[in-house]
Amino acid sequence: MRFITGAIRVDDQSHAVLPRIGRVKIHEPTTALLRRLEGTARILSATASKAQCNRRW
Numbered sequence: 001m002r003f004i005t006g007a008i009r010v011d012d013q014s015h016a017v018l019p020r021i022g023r024v025k026i027h028e029p030t031t032a033l034l035r036r037l038e039g040t041a042r043i044l045s046a047t048a049s050k051a052q053c054n055r056r057w
Helices: 031-038
Strands: 015-018 020-023
Touching: none
Parallel strands: none
Antiparallel strands: 015 020
16 A cells, blocks of 8 residues: 555654554664654655555554
């Protein structure tokens, strides 16, 4: 599922908040992204995939 509208934000080093889904865990470190977001960078889109067996995002 690809998100291009709505409030996409990084909560901490391992979680993001996506529209319609809510807070999800990120498997990649977000420290570099958090540093860039402190400046003038912004998130334009995000992509989430759903695990088949767990029914989790």
